[in-house]
């Protein structure tokens with residue numbers, strides 16, 4: 001099997017000083033944190049190399065203005081081009097860390113012990129953002145209906161009480177890979193308006209979609225929904241630059257931003273560095289052709305994984321994600337004595353993300369990251385099958 005132009009050989013990946021490839025022992029294949037084993041788009045490399053070559057490390061300006069304005073405009077242009085959503089660059093707060101943006105939003109829009117509705121299983125930092133700010137998790141469990149994970153909007157309304165303040169949405173959803181439909185998002189919006197809730201919507205995976213689908217930013221649905229929505233995003237997942245630490249938080253109207261600022265002054269959030277800003281602008285403005293090719297590879301990997309599980313490991317269940325390069329694998333039919341993560345780590349030398357980090361009830365699940373070369377994906381799958389066969 002020949003690789004793609006952006007595949008990186010195993011020895012190059014192993015030599016990298018990043019958390020994906022360094023957290024576990026050298027014989028372990030990492031399929032956990034959401035990073036891709038691919039080289040980045042040429043416009044991103046060119047933007048970074050220019051700054052390094054010219055040693056242009058002063059306080060940055062771009063186009064005669066503060067560089068953060070260029071970032072905000074690149075975000076607004078991208079939302080318009082890709083999703084037909086008109087976002088206002090004046091209502092953008094630059095971020096170096098999207099999770100910090102979520103923490104800050106919960107801090108601003110809820111008080112201690114106020115309820116935060118979260119679809120679970122959920123990306124682990126969402127759990128920490130609620131716990132560490134002293135807010136109260138109101139779990140909204142997603143269930144498999146046999147073909148995908150459903151979002152029960154009727155149950156959602158029943159969860160709202162007098163102390164509920166925020167719906168913390170992740171769309172597309174990590175780890176299930178669900179992309180919420182217009183009807184589901186409209187219903188979430190309706191409930192938020194009826195019960196006076198703020199929607200904090202992390203849309204970082206919005207570019208990583210399959211089968212001709214198009215992401216719908218919840219803030220794009222109506223001015224009333226936008227007025228209570230904070231959208232958080234960056235190109236770090238889709239363009240594979242998480243270490244460059246740059247993203248944005250967008251407030252759906254000026255009053256919402258003013259409410260936020262009253263609790264969290266801008267300088268409490270830090271700021272992205274110029275290499276992150278340039279890389280982000282290059283990603284959003286110039287790198288879509290690269291992402292289109294990467295999506296072909298991710299789509300092929302998703303199909304490869306699906307076929308392999310069906311034929312070789314039918315005890316491991318999943319639904320092909322509608323978006324993201326992450327798969328939520330249900331290993332409960334293997335009847336493992338401990339966690340699924342420990343089993344595959346110890347017996348197959350693979351590091352998945354442990355299911356229990358997404359939901360304490362999910363120790364029989366792991367999350368796989370399939371954004372890698374066909375060669376590495378095949379090694380991961382072979383190791384899984386060998387370990388499962390040895391169970392007898």
Ligand SMILES: Cc1ncc(COP(=O)(O)O)c(C=O)c1O
Pocket residue numbers: 034096097098099100123170174202204234236242247
């Ligand atoms: C839903 C979601 N939000 C945020 C992040 C990370 O954002 P950051 O690295 O900027 O904190 C991730 C990374 O996997 C993610 O999946």
